[in-house]
Amino acid sequence: MALAQLNNDILLLVCLELPVDTIQTLRQVSRVFSVVTRVRSLWITLIRRVLTTNGLMPSYLGHYEELETSVLELLVRRLEHFTEKWERDPTPISPATLFNYNTSLSVTWLKLVAGNWLFVASSDETESKISCYDLSTATPDSMNGIVHAYLPGRVRTGRVEVQDGSMVLALGLGPESAAVHILTLCKVSGQNVFCELARCEGSTYVLMLSGSLVGCALRNGSNVPHIYDWKSRTIYDIIPQPDGLDVPSRRTVPHLMTKWQGKLIIIRSSAIELYDTVYAQTTTFVFNTNFDTPSISEVERCAPPGRSPDTLHFLALSSRGLELITLEPGAGQVDYHQSLILEAPFHRILNPGDPVPVGEDYPMFYGLRVGDSGQRALWISAAEATIYCKNPHLRLCQGALPPTFSGDTTMQQISTTFAGMEDPAIWGVASIDFDDALGVVAIGNCFGELWVYDFGSERPIRPPRLSIDLTERAGPPITTTFPLEPLPLNKLPAPHYRMSDIELASSRVSRWGKDNINTFGQWKPAKYARRYGFSSQDFWEGVPCDFGWALDHVYGFPGEVLLQSTIYTWDGIGEEIIFRIGDRYLLLTTEKEEHFLSWSLNPGDFLYQPNHPQSCVLQLPTCETARTIQMLYQRFLAHERGGKGRPERDRWAELNSRGGKPPGIVMY
Numbered sequence: 001m002a003l004a005q006l007n008n009d010i011l012l013l014v015c016l017e018l019p020v021d022t023i024q025t026l027r028q029v030s031r032v033f034s035v036v037t038r039v040r041s042l043w044i045t046l047i048r049r050v051l052t053t054n055g056l057m058p059s060y061l062g063h064y065e066e067l068e069t070s071v072l073e074l075l076v077r078r079l080e081h082f083t084e085k086w087e088r089d090p091t092p093i094s095p096a097t098l099f100n101y102n103t104s105l106s107v108t109w110l111k112l113v114a115g116n117w118l119f120v121a122s123s124d125e126t127e128s129k130i131s132c133y134d135l136s137t138a139t140p141d142s143m144n145g146i147v148h149a150y151l152p153g154r155v156r157t158g159r160v161e162v163q164d165g166s167m168v169l170a171l172g173l174g175p176e177s178a179a180v181h182i183l184t185l186c187k188v189s190g191q192n193v194f195c196e197l198a199r200c201e202g203s204t205y206v207l208m209l210s211g212s213l214v215g216c217a218l219r220n221g222s223n224v225p226h227i228y229d230w231k232s233r234t235i236y237d238i239i240p241q242p243d244g245l246d247v248p249s250r251r252t253v254p255h256l257m258t259k260w261q262g263k264l265i266i267i268r269s270s271a272i273e274l275y276d277t278v279y280a281q282t283t284t285f286v287f288n289t290n291f292d293t294p295s296i297s298e299v300e301r302c303a304p305p306g307r308s309p310d311t312l313h314f315l316a317l318s319s320r321g322l323e324l325i326t327l328e329p330g331a332g333q334v335d336y337h338q339s340l341i342l343e344a345p346f347h348r349i350l351n352p353g354d355p356v357p358v359g360e361d362y363p364m365f366y367g368l369r370v371g372d373s374g375q376r377a378l379w380i381s382a383a384e385a386t387i388y389c390k391n392p393h394l395r396l397c398q399g400a401l402p403p404t405f406s407g408d409t410t411m412q413q414i415s416t417t418f419a420g421m422e423d424p425a426i427w428g429v430a431s432i433d434f435d436d437a438l439g440v441v442a443i444g445n446c447f448g449e450l451w452v453y454d455f456g457s458e459r460p461i462r463p464p465r466l467s468i469d470l471t472e473r474a475g476p477p478i479t480t481t482f483p484l485e486p487l488p489l490n491k492l493p494a495p496h497y498r499m500s501d502i503e504l505a506s507s508r509v510s511r512w513g514k515d516n517i518n519t520f521g522q523w524k525p526a527k528y529a530r531r532y533g534f535s536s537q538d539f540w541e542g543v544p545c546d547f548g549w550a551l552d553h554v555y556g557f558p559g560e561v562l563l564q565s566t567i568y569t570w571d572g573i574g575e576e577i578i579f580r581i582g583d584r585y586l587l588l589t590t591e592k593e594e595h596f597l598s599w600s601l602n603p604g605d606f607l608y609q610p611n612h613p614q615s616c617v618l619q620l621p622t623c624e625t626a627r628t629i630q631m632l633y634q635r636f637l638a639h640e641r642g643g644k645g646r647p648e649r650d651r652w653a654e655l656n657s658r659g660g661k662p663p664g665i666v667m668y
């Protein structure tokens, strides 16, 4: 007995020195091994070891001491593989492909929850769908574990939070059916279905979900940040600073909202605004102070290891690279710090000293995501995709935030290549999310292609579900489920070249030029032009990377673009266009360079002086990195269609052949 005991102890010590795979193989050798390799203390020791190296405990699993031994074992296995890859830096790694689905709808948004539930919003001109893929049961060739429901509008923005053991989604639809929908995935008669928790018509563009509070940026077509409380179904106002929202820098939608120490924080492209929560008859958020920041294109909240719990951290993408922004409560005020933690690579130029060519001066880093832990980030590098790169390709990068106490101010980075693999077309206006602990990355693009990559195993192994079942909802059942058949989208058809005048009159163009603003000299009401020019509908559809898309993504004016008036300028070369988005008039001028200008909402200020518009002011881009997306989309699409350096293919045509309809009239 004593000898057997000793043997077990020694065996355990031996196991600690063995790779996890070998421990699991040993299990089959004998009954003694089978017992020893399942001893809880072995797996507790192993998980501690992974966590002290580079491993991250998934935030949704709680403390490891409370997990079942079988879950611990699965976790150790995955964390070890992923951690090993971190240490193999800087060699780019190729991930294992877990899933690839080709759908017939463009993916516009996706989110991976608890490493297992992948929510995907996809749509085209006629239908909009929300799907959930259960990664622990889905396989590429069976539709098991995939749940769908239809929505009345396309998903532009969304946030997910696990609340009381269930997954709550706040989806911002629009512009054809502007509303925020609050839904959950739950079991009804043993089947997972999407159920509606609440809905708010007119509010959309979701920037925050925090308990019952949903931060929205658009209200009835105006860029007015506000809060929707989905539990009490009330709207709380956000009282802006004294000069209001009608100044150019606040005419656009912000990047992010978050709650911190009873305050509401709104991040814009050049300022961070702090609001106090005031509980009176109804809750309001009242402007307190703001910090001017260098230009921010993208920003996410983060939580570097070792931070003080009082401090608020953000990871931001600026023109310089990745920046860490810190807000710290000081003596009666809040202190602001910003530091560069990873410099973006310089643009490649042909010869040293050459200027970066016009149009090529877009940021090299874009697509920033921070994982659930708040400690790791993912982004895309376009450094090897410039016009001077022989074999242009994008790299997916991941990095760990330096601990605040380390004095280290740089980020460790690993990067992925898809060389020799099927290209997931990240350049196709991809939506990306990842599980930073397990190393699972999901990518969906506008061509309807969905990819899930695994950095946590050598071979693609279906990841087991580690968390509790988040579809087992406590409380009374919800009865409002979503339709399982497509809902008609409230959108008029796009015109196409062979349309008759009658058909044209019932197309989207029929909404143009209706505001009767042609009061300045030679201007003409905007009409659909069957020719190449700015008043061709092709440019204003809001399809990937056109002018309508850029107004939304680069300039921060989401919504349907309704052209009103056009004019050829004095030199006969340029064209100027006045259009409306929601309640805002804007002007595009091509004089010298392309510029967007905006007017105040005050009707008395709506004037136009040719040549030097005094009344309308320049709108600066709020998201320079969206220009990167635009450039890359055009470059890679042309390369693939032309078979330049890559197999000739046309992903829009492929979507078409799967029964899909490319958006707008993109089929050139």
Ligand SMILES: *[C@@H]1O[C@H](CO)[C@@H](O)[C@H](O)[C@H]1NC(C)=O
Pocket (backbone or CB within 6 Å): 100, 101, 102, 140, 422, 654
């Ligand atoms: C998706 O489409 C690509 C390109 O046609 C193809 O290589 C891939 O096998 C398809 N994937 C699936 C799961 O059918």
Ligand SMILES: *[C@@H]1O[C@H](CO)[C@@H](O)[C@H](O)[C@H]1NC(C)=O
Pocket (backbone or CB within 6 Å): 202, 219, 220
């Ligand atoms: C938004 O529009 C709805 C419906 O037209 C209207 O009832 C509501 O008062 C509007 N809200 C605001 C803030 O204008």
